[in-house]
Structure formats: C-alpha cells, structure tokens
Amino acid sequence: MAQFKADDILLFVYVVEEGSFSRVSVKHEITMSVVSKRIARLEKALNVQLLYRTTRKLSLTDAGQALFKKAKIAQQALQDAQDVVSVYGSDMRGRIRITMPVVTANLVLNQALTEFCEQYPHIQVELRITNRFVDIIDEGYDLAIRTAQLEDSSLVARRLVDSNWVVCASPSYLQARGRPAHPDDLPSHHCLIYKYEGSGPDTWTFVVDGSDYQVQVHGRYQTNALDSIKQGALAGFGVGYLPRAIIHEELLSGQLESILDTYIGKKLGIYAVYPKSRQPDKKLNLLVEHFRCALQRKRQHFS
Structure with missing residues (x-):
C-alpha cells in the first residue's frame, strides 16, 4: 500500500x-x-x-x-490541538460547530450567537438548526442546545435556564367549548399535540395535590413545530401547551388566555450539551456562558 x-x-x-x-x-x-x-x-x-x-x-x-x-476523529483532534494553544494568543480563535432546535434558535439564541460573533471576530461558527435529534459525537458537533433530560452517559450537560410552559387557548375557543377547570377536563377538548422525534405518548404533565399528574390528551392536529401549535391556538382550533416565552405577547394582548394555571407542572430545562471526551475550551465556555446570560435575560423579561 x-x-x-x-x-x-x-x-x-x-x-x-x-x-x-x-x-x-x-x-x-x-x-x-x-x-x-x-x-x-x-x-x-x-x-x-x-x-x-x-x-x-x-x-x-x-x-x-x-x-x-x-x-472525523482525527480532524477533531487537530482542531482541539489548535484550540488549546489559541487561548494563549491575544485573540480568541477557532471554530465551533453547534446544533439546536428551531424554537430555541428563534427565541433568543440566533441573536445571541450573532452578538458573540461580533464580540469575537476570529471565531468561526457553524450552526445547524434542526428538530432532529443529532448525535453530536458521530456528527462532529462541539455543542448542542437541548430541552430534554440528559440520558446519554457519554455527554455532559450544563443547565442554562428553565423553560416554563403554559396551557392556553383563544377566547373564541373557550367561549365555544368552555374553559377547562381541571386537567381531567382536557380529554373532552381538542388539544394541539407537540410530537417530536423520540417523544412519548400524548400525555401532558400537571401537578395535582403536590404530585405529578399525567393526563392523556386527544387531538387531530399533531406537529413537531411549536410555532404551528401557537398558530393553531390563535386560530381557535384547540388547546395548546407551549413555552411561555413564545406566546408572551399574545397573552398580554389577549389573543390567547392561559388556563389551568394552578396545575401547571411542565418545566423543561434548556441545556448546553457537549461530549464528555471533549472538555470545553475557553471559547466554548465563553459561548455557553453567553447563551446562559441571554436566556436568563429573556426569562426575566417574561416573568
């Protein structure tokens, strides 16, 4: 050979x-x-x-x-070697490959990433926005932003912020179908169901008498896009369970109304996830902290 x-x-x-x-x-x-x-x-x-x-x-x-x-492993090793010595220079340099879901990108992190690139002009960023569950090790990503529990022991997660969710519907829907007073009322309503890769049954989580309470909901409309659920709720098509951040303006304007507030139990953490085998270098730590601050500011605005 x-x-x-x-x-x-x-x-x-x-x-x-x-x-x-x-x-x-x-x-x-x-x-x-x-x-x-x-x-x-x-x-x-x-x-x-x-x-x-x-x-x-x-x-x-x-x-x-x-x-x-x-x-790819060899390429990443070379990149890591470059990143290790880049922090000794006067400028922060290197490349970061990131993947994140659509709703998180649209919420705040697209803008936050642009601000980061302006602050560090010699760092190259490659962003992949997808709702697909990405194997960041096999596909060579440095960082993933996820809103799910970490199960893979080969990954390390840093919690950035909690995402509070709201059950909501339009005034027209509530007038026509009635306002649910208890989670057990939901099976008789048309619910807009968020289905994504790896998601389980069509159950919504609440807290009743201090304990987690699961309700199986039903609906003809299922999607992997939270914005589509938002639009369906605005159109009066059904009841949605959505992050408060993406419907904040609609709640303030009265286009949507929150319901079952005393029973809400859905709170998902937004995590920065990276391979355990690749401890984050200085530029990656800076980006994760930048994301954390941006999400914390956004949460304070909506609280």
Missing part, C-alpha cells in the same frame, strides 16, 4: 461534509481538478474506492464510511 497524505484525508472529510467537489473547491480556494486528483490519489494509496460519483451527487462506499468516521 502506498503512503497516503494526511492533507488528503482532511480533504476527503471536507468533500463528504459538503457533498460536492465544487463546494469544496470554492470554500477552500482550490480548483475542482485538484480536489478530484487528490481524492483519486487517496483512493489509490489506500487501494479502495471511497466515493460513488454521479453527475448529481456523491455517496460513500462502505470503505468510505469507515474512513470518514475515523477521519
């Missing part, structure tokens, strides 16, 4: 991540022919085909998948 070049391995990772020779060519300012030749050189050195190439897309062979998984 011929000796392969480490730079070709890193270029292979870029090609897989971008899904295109042309995008790598533009992003890294090298010609497409050079990208193609270096990938071909790597395949020749390893004596395996790594990519299936068509005019429309690239896909990985089994050998390519195996190499990519290990090469």
Whole structure:
C-alpha cells in the first residue's frame, strides 16, 4: 500500500461534509481538478474506492464510511490541538460547530450567537438548526442546545435556564367549548399535540395535590413545530401547551388566555450539551456562558 497524505484525508472529510467537489473547491480556494486528483490519489494509496460519483451527487462506499468516521476523529483532534494553544494568543480563535432546535434558535439564541460573533471576530461558527435529534459525537458537533433530560452517559450537560410552559387557548375557543377547570377536563377538548422525534405518548404533565399528574390528551392536529401549535391556538382550533416565552405577547394582548394555571407542572430545562471526551475550551465556555446570560435575560423579561 502506498503512503497516503494526511492533507488528503482532511480533504476527503471536507468533500463528504459538503457533498460536492465544487463546494469544496470554492470554500477552500482550490480548483475542482485538484480536489478530484487528490481524492483519486487517496483512493489509490489506500487501494479502495471511497466515493460513488454521479453527475448529481456523491455517496460513500462502505470503505468510505469507515474512513470518514475515523477521519472525523482525527480532524477533531487537530482542531482541539489548535484550540488549546489559541487561548494563549491575544485573540480568541477557532471554530465551533453547534446544533439546536428551531424554537430555541428563534427565541433568543440566533441573536445571541450573532452578538458573540461580533464580540469575537476570529471565531468561526457553524450552526445547524434542526428538530432532529443529532448525535453530536458521530456528527462532529462541539455543542448542542437541548430541552430534554440528559440520558446519554457519554455527554455532559450544563443547565442554562428553565423553560416554563403554559396551557392556553383563544377566547373564541373557550367561549365555544368552555374553559377547562381541571386537567381531567382536557380529554373532552381538542388539544394541539407537540410530537417530536423520540417523544412519548400524548400525555401532558400537571401537578395535582403536590404530585405529578399525567393526563392523556386527544387531538387531530399533531406537529413537531411549536410555532404551528401557537398558530393553531390563535386560530381557535384547540388547546395548546407551549413555552411561555413564545406566546408572551399574545397573552398580554389577549389573543390567547392561559388556563389551568394552578396545575401547571411542565418545566423543561434548556441545556448546553457537549461530549464528555471533549472538555470545553475557553471559547466554548465563553459561548455557553453567553447563551446562559441571554436566556436568563429573556426569562426575566417574561416573568
């Protein structure tokens, strides 16, 4: 087997991540022919085909998948090495890859991340906004923002803020269908159900007589987007269970009314999550603290 070049391995990772020779060519300012030749050189050195190439897309062979998984670890190790020494310079430098759900991004963290980038102009940020549950280790992310309990022992979580939720409906719905006085009244109402990847049964959590109380709700409308539930509630289509932060203005204006306030038991923590194997460096700690302060300010505004 011929000796392969480490730079070709890193270029292979870029090609897989971008899904295109042309995008790598533009992003890294090298010609497409050079990208193609270096990938071909790597395949020749390893004596395996790594990519299936068509005019429309690239896909990985089994050998390519195996190499990519290990090469990502090597790429991250190089990035970590750079990050360790970057804190000794006068400027904060490096790259941070982040993933977070849509509602959290829209709530405050999009703006907070922009402010962070303005404050630290030499830090590169790559943000992926998705409601999909992302395996941050396998997919090479430095940080995830999540609003769920941490179960994976290979991850470390830092609680940023508690997210308080509200059961709500429009005045028109309550006038037509009546106002629930107890959680047990909800099964007779049309509920707007938040369903996301990994979510359990259609149960809503309350506190009755000091203990957790689960109610199974029913409804024809289910979605993985909290904003869609908000719009359904505003339209008078049903009862929603939503974070107070995203309906604050509508509650103040009277477009929505909170109900069952004395029984509310849903309070999810918003966490910054990172791999246990990668202790956060200075720039990542700064970003997490920046997010925490932004969310705390937002919560105080809504309380």
